[in-house]
Amino acid sequence: MIGIFGGTFDPIHIGHLRLATEVAEALGLDRVQLVPAAIPPHRGEPLLDADTRLELVAESIADDPRLVLDDREHRRAGPSYTSDTLAEFAAEFPGEPLVLLMGMDAFNGLPDWHEVDRILESAHIAVATRPGARAQGTAREWLEARRATAEDLPGAAPGRIVPVEITRLDISATGLRALVDQGRSLRYLVPEPVVRHFTCG
Template sequence: MHVIYGGTFDPVHHGHLRLAIELKERLGVSEVALVPCHIPPHRGSTDASAAQRLKLLQLAVADEAGLVVDARELTRKGASYTADTLRQLREQLGAQEPLVMVVGTDAFAGFDRWREWERIPQLAHVVVVRRPGPGLDPQGVPAKLLQDHGISDADQLHSAPGGYFLELDPPLLDISATGIRDRILSGRSPRYLMPDPVWREIRSLGLYGACPDGNI
């Protein structure tokens, strides 16, 4: 089974990495692929460039064999659409390999507004990670998809190439990329919110308003 966990990772932090490890263990796979998007369609430009975010992500997972980086979206022009990525992966994996995409409840709440959203369950399973917030509209399409196609046992994901929806409630670290960027810009240290090699590279490149001479 192939599992992808996408995001802007602007910058990557321990919250992203801890969730990826939780997913690997709960879904019973040997690795999880982190997929940095090029241009997020619902956000616009990122603070760091695609190449910089990729470098930070590679540094973050360098010592963790269970986490890998898939840079395919960074090589495509224009906005990063999930359906395009899944279609490309499906062509590589074949028709029968189980494929899983991971999304938080905040993003999943607008699932029926995604480009080619109806095609996505035909290409892959969808794992929805519960996040703090108001949750899903019980009358909305996303909630109905969970109700009609939801499963409660992660092992079932291995039995089909796609089509299932699984909601998970793993422990989440209360860390946000926005908060980290604000902290760096205001001259405060983000150490222990992200791997040290990532923080060193941010300082080296002067990203997010970091001072290259700052102490780690």
């Protein structure tokens, strides 16, 4: 099974890497493709340009064979929609189960994503949960109707949803950007390549 973990990664941080690692371990994923969004459609202009974000992700996962940089959204023109990305993966790896990784906040917003039906038709969803995090509204209804376990995924049609409890790390890219604005250190919150970028940049 292939995990797909998209995001702006502005910047990539330890929370992203732990999420990818812990979900991969819990579900037995062969690898996780990290897919930086070149043009994120649901937020404003990133702090870091697309080339820099791509480079920092590559450097941050260079020594982890289970995590793989995927630059397809960087190469593709127009907004970086997850539905298009998953369709490309499904065409490239026919018959291979795909698992879209996301946190609970992203999952709660999933019903409003572009072409969400295509997303559910292309991949399973692994929702990284932490104590106190709860699915809400339509997302909660989907979780109740589509809930599965790791063992269910390999033989199931796409669209099953698996909650995976992970280590609680209260790190956010928004908070990190605030630290940058304040001239404060990011050390021990982000991979060393990101520390070097903001120290030397």
